[in-house]
Amino acid sequence: MHTKNKQETINFEFDDNFALIDLFGSHNQNLILIEKMNDVLINHRGNKVNITGNKKSIENTHFILKKLYQNIKNGEEINEDRIKDFKSAISLSGKTDSQNEDTFIETKRKKIFARTVNQKKYLQALNEKEIIFSIGPAGTGKTYLAVAKAVSYLLQGKVNKIVLSRPAVEAGERLGFLPGDMREKVDPYLRPIYDALYEMLPNDFVDKKILSGVIEIAPIAFMRGRTLNDAFIILDEAQNTSTVQMKMFLTRLGKNSKMVVAGDVTQIDLGDNQQSGLVNSIKKLNYIKDIAFINLTSKDVVRHELVQKIIDAYNK
Secondary structure: OOOOOOOOOEEEOOOOOOHHHHOOOHHHHHHHHHHHHHOOEEEOOOOOEEEEEOHHHHHHHHHHHHHHHHHHOOOOOOHHHHHHOOOOOHHHOOOOOOOOOOOOOOOOOEEEEOOOOHHHHHHHHHOOEEEEEEEEOOOOOHHHHHHHHHHHHHHHHHOEEEEEEEEOOOOOOOHHHOOHHHHHHHHHHHHHHHHHHHHHHHHHHHHHHHHHHOOOEEHHHHHHHOOOOOOEEEEEOHHOEEEEHHHHHHHOOOOEEEEEEEOOOOOOOOOOOOOOOHHHHHHHHHOOOOOOEEEOOHHHOOOOHHHHHHHHHHHH
């Protein structure tokens, strides 16, 4: 722990000794992580805890411990990701007494936090704009945060429907060439979206909403000829749309709807003579002030830390 700032110590205690077992973690692994993140020293005996460090670091650490303790009392699981989420929320908002909708999204199963400055900008755009383009490599939360916001909007009654789509480029959108019924044909291409939904909502809730059509998951070809009102619409893997498909998709926007277009311009799987609809739309629409363009980079990757290094290596 660095000591160049004035060191202080605060003492406090928790009510439930059993909850502290989960709070501290096996062999105090959670406390060790929190110490490292906040540059403090944490000591405990029984249910009494003291934190030593500079004033701001102590405040941040106390806030994180209280929030984690509250989560445990509410029956939630504590892990490294949850600890980092609270740290990120403090870093991005600069506050320990409150959090705002630009730093996290609440769903039935979990709170999802912005972990980087660019992700915070993304959440802000999701709150303020009707059409949002999110461009960046895998693992930056492009689709995940959009799905989380869509779920939040549905739960709050801000929209009546969620529409999730991606181009089935591997099948050239010619789903007739694939065996099985429609769901069997479509599911492999949309599995990442299903996975995100099941992380945020109870399985039976998702299944019922899909069955009733409140949550619709389909290839982009099925968007043609429709106007989507009171809906949160997400296009994933947008780099693999044609210019015609992209124009068709964007013009589906109806009243009281929000649209997110997510893609990675370095992962285009179209033929050599076919221009990406995502690349084309960035050039054509970037002057429209009511449309947000959020650029995410390898620094925003929230998967395993090696993923960021791999992305950087391939981009050289």
